[in-house]
Amino acid sequence: MARQVSVVPHTHWDREWYLPFQTFRAKLVGLLDELLPRLERDPSYAHFLLDGQMAVVDDHLAIRPEAEPVLQRLAATGRVAMGPWYVLMDEFLVSGETIVRNLQAGRRRADHFGGAMEVGYLPDMFGHVAQMPQILRQFGLEHAVVWRGTPSAVDRTGFWWRAPDGSTVRAEYTPQGYGNGAALPDDAKDLVERIREFDETHRALIGDAPVLWMNGTDHQVPFPTLGAVVAAANELQDDYQLVVRSLSDHLAAAPTEGLPTWEGELRSGSRANLLMGVASNRVDVKQAAARAERGLERLAEPLAALVEDAGLAPWPRTLLELAWHEVILSSAHDSICACSIDPVVDAVLVRLREATDVAHAVVDAGLHAIGQALAAPGVVVVNTVARPRAGLVELDLPGTAPDDDPRLQVLDEVPARSLALRVTRADAPTVVERELDIHLGVHGVEIDEAADGTLDVTIHADPANRSAPTYGWVARQLTSLAAADPDAEVRIWVEQPPRHRALVRTPEVPGLAWAPWSPRGDVDPVTVAADGLLLSNGSVVVEIDPADGTFALDGHRGLGRLVDDGDEGDTYNYSPPARQSVVDAPTEVVVEVLERGPLRARVAIDARYPWPERIDDGARVGEVPTALRTTLELRAGERFVRIATSLENRSRDHRLRVHLPLPEPAATSQAECAFAVVERGLTAEGGPTERGIPTFPSRRFVRAGGLTVVHEGLLEYELVDVDGDPAAPDARARTLALTLLRCTGWLSRPPMAYRPLPAGPVVETPGAQVQGRHELHWAVSAADVDPYVMADDVLVPLLVARGDGGGHLPDRHQLLSTSGAEVSAVLGGAERTRVRVVNPWTEATEVDLGDRAAWIEDLRGQVLERVDGTFTLPAGRIATLSLDPRSGDQPND
Missing domain, CATH: 3.20.110.10 (Glycoside hydrolase 38, N terminal domain)
Incomplete structure (x- = not known):
């Protein structure tokens, strides 16, 4: 046959x-x-x-x-x-x-x-x-x-x-x-x-x-x-x-x-070829994609659904579809993987920036709608994630900042009278006109001329004043005065009720809801030692080692070591040079306290490293003195420390990783991927055309050996410092390495150490050297934390809406009270709000919808079954809930 x-x-x-x-x-x-x-x-x-x-x-x-x-x-x-x-x-x-x-x-x-x-x-x-x-x-x-x-x-x-x-x-x-x-x-x-x-x-x-x-x-x-x-x-x-x-x-x-x-x-x-290095090239693309997805999934869509549920505005379907179109186009494998020529990557970055801009616009419109609708004047805090939480927000508050109030941390003050600008009479008409546009509630302008010819222009403003008079005469008078002595000085003053900008801790806000803000002081304050080397908030202790710039977290030392090695690979694969050299010790460390609390403490660790300039003939050559700043941020009530690593990258052909020694040696890691937490070992299977290296991707977090690391767009990690043969059953790793930068100048290269054949066209891509300024955000905890809770707390801010009163809504409103599963999406725009939940763990969970009922749908929108209040979600299951608070009719939209 x-x-x-x-x-x-x-x-x-x-x-x-x-x-x-x-x-x-x-x-x-x-x-x-x-x-x-x-x-x-x-x-x-x-x-x-x-x-x-x-x-x-x-x-x-x-x-x-x-x-x-x-x-x-x-x-x-x-x-x-x-x-x-x-x-x-x-x-x-x-x-x-x-x-x-x-x-x-x-x-x-x-x-x-x-x-x-x-x-x-x-x-x-x-x-x-x-x-x-x-x-x-x-x-x-x-x-x-x-x-x-x-x-x-x-x-x-x-x-x-x-x-x-x-x-x-x-x-x-x-x-x-x-x-x-x-x-x-x-x-x-x-x-x-x-x-x-x-x-x-x-x-x-x-x-x-x-x-x-x-x-x-x-x-x-x-x-x-x-x-x-x-x-x-x-x-x-x-x-x-x-x-x-x-x-x-x-x-x-x-x-x-x-x-x-x-x-x-x-x-x-x-x-x-799996092409294992695409997770770490062009960190700017990975960060941009993470921001766009976070802006849409965790902020814009849930807020728009909350606003629609409150009857304030329709679902912004066209705007959101436009943003998702840009994200989807950018998710194509050669696009998001950035294994493309520089003009393609430039276009991807533009699309992702536009998607993020749309998300921000939807958020701004939603917060404005809430503020306009509040019946009483005041501030409400908006929580766009499904679990209740408290946290820090910045507020602009009236009056002079109080002294030593542990419930707030003053960031800056606007005094009753302040000198805004000094200009010449010739420039004064234009500058004053601009200042009148900038300041809210202008209700008077005075012009006084001193004996020495100096003009004092005082703008009286009050942001609470809604009147908007015109002041054309000011420009005319200043123009007339300028003709007499155009070079004479003009001092522009602003008088307004004193205000101060402060960091405050919110009460717990229910999930997918807004609630009123009131001062809260029921958590331990953050303290910083005089020399900046010790930070504590009652739950977490951070101690900085001024000798090498690393830090200890709850007694676990050596965290944050920056390790830079050579990379002679391309956008597809990391590959070490024949004569590798590693730089992991700074030549100088300076510690500076930026904020001392009581709600947020920030300490900068400035370190200098003698990085090689490039790879030439299989060896790292030259030297570029490089300054890196590691900013540690500890907030009241949090069980983790936030880190920002910033630098001006002027070296080429290298990989920068931060090493985090594990509290306990680990045989496996658990990392977030699409709708799942995936467990991986210490090895990766390779083949005749690609060496297997256990650098793995994670979406927002990775856990191993008692550490949880959350990040924004730093997708590649590896468990290193393995005792013995990584393939042995008793092998354990002692350190988690998180890739911060991987810099290469080629789309693909001819034979190299870890891949014998090109993976694509041999084309130079100077942009993949990611020269210039970078700020890389991550957080780490040595406590027993829920990684999904930590990821939301690190990456998704609480929002603030301010109302002057006169609307029709109370200062509390909730779309849905739910627990027991991770919420992946909240979608409006139809007869029913849809909420996608997932159980990423290996055991079934009970999902509680409070007093709400729903139909479970598949991803096509086809109805599967009816649930009312509480239901069991099997391990690993994705479920889309079509909510109906009023009746049990089967959805027909």
Whole structure:
């Protein structure tokens, strides 16, 4: 019986990579201009896969809108497959919500063309997250196609892939990748020999299953005579039956019996390069993505839902969809991984900045709406996370700052009379006009001329005064006075009721709610020793070592050691130079107290290091004296210390990590990834084309050996200082290393120590040296803390809304009281508010919704079951709750 070979024509389309987006789009237009007419006129060219991402379709239609009905016809007849993704994202460097929104956007867009391909197509992602099978299943997808990351333990091309909650998809591994059938020969005999060679090489993996041959690769134009060559090859012999078909048709016929099972993430380099260093290159991109996702998921969306629930404003759908579109485009694997040329990375940063700007605009509008609606004047504190919490906020308060009030920490004061500016008479008309615009509630201006010709202009202001008189006469008089003596001095004074800006601790605010602020003094104050070397808040003690700039946390010493080594790799992989040198000791340390409490203490550790300048001929050479500032911040009531590491990077070809000795030696780490906490060991599986190094990604936090580290965009960590062989059962690591910077000047390089072949075009990328100013934020705790609570406390600020009274709402309002699960998203804009919850742990949990009832939906929005008040959420499960506080009617929106 002839062996079945499924030939799936496709192109893998990186929208931006070693060329900018617009350059690649021009090539895409040319490809589809040639492909679409061929599909319409040549029935032997039976099918084409548009890379599983709808962005390819939209990119083409933006230039060729007249092609839309052609694509609709071809999709309707099964000649073209689209989606299900909007872009082919990286899975580890983005949040779980970004993955979900990407798939939702892709399927929504594909519906316009008759529906998406029902396959979880994951052809070139740099590994796969543990929860991907559950995500796909919740979208109704039963199959996945994978390449990178598949471990050697999987000994078949087909295998069952299981998520932490038990959800399973049938995964198809593609030997030699998504281009294993690219560049087919024109001669039918040569084609048969090539498929025979492929079959014999991979027979142990494929077994008796049909062979999947992916006829395409990066930016490849379609093979024009594919149908004819395949037909001729079938006529020549009886061993193989080649069929041009869709990926869906191939998988529908694939065997399901006797397949191995793999549970969890796919992060092996045994069969294909995983490209393990993409988590640490271009830290500016990773920080920007973390800010954008945090701004949307933890601030803008929950606040907008809270405001909508209170009846203050509709859900800002268009703004949020715009921001998510920018984030989704930036999540494409070559984009978020920053393994691209500098102009591409510049464009990614612009998109992420715009998404963050939209999030900030939504937050500002929401806070303004709350303030305007308050019935009584005052300040309310807004909590956009689902758990109740207290914390610090900054307030602008009337009056003179009180002396020694432990409930607040004065940051600055505005006295009753202050000298704002000194200018000449010639400049005074313009400057005073600007000052009148700046100050709120101006209700008078005086101009006095001294005997020496000096003019005193006093602006009387009161922010509480809502009147807005005009003062055109001031400019006219100043212009007249300037004519007489244009160089004479003018002093501009501001008189207003005294005010002070203070840091205050809030009472506990319920989750997804606002509540009034009142002074709170029920926590121990923060204290700092006179020399700045000891900080304490009653729960945490921080002690600084002035000899080396490290610090101790609750007696655990040596934290914060900055270790810089050489990196002769590229944007894909770290690789040490042949003659490595490490700089981990400063030549000078100075400790400076910036704030002494009582609510917040900050101490700066300024250290200088003799970093090499670059790598030349396999060795680190030159010297660049480099100053690094480590700012330790301890707040009242918190069980962790916040750290900001700032520097001006002027060295190249290096990696900077902060080393954190563990209170207890550790064999494993636990890190947040998409909708999960993943446990990892001390080794990583490599292969013949990539050395496995156990540098792993984490989304917001990592735990090991009694330490919890939270960060914003510092995605790579490693457990180091391992006793003995890391693969030994009794091996333990003594230190957690968090990567702060990894600087390289190449997109890809020829053979290097940790990877024998290039991973992409050998192109210089000076921007990946990340020269210039950086500020890197992280926090560490040696206490037994909930990492999700700590992550929210570190990364998601409490917000403040101020009202003058006259509205209709009380000073308290809550959208939802819930506990027992992590809240991933809060979404308005429909008949029902939707709240996505996840249980990232290995035991079931009881979720409490208070007095609210809900329908549980899958990620498509299909109703699964009814819950009322409390329900059990299995280990690892993701659930979307469609809330209904009023009735139990099934949602129909």
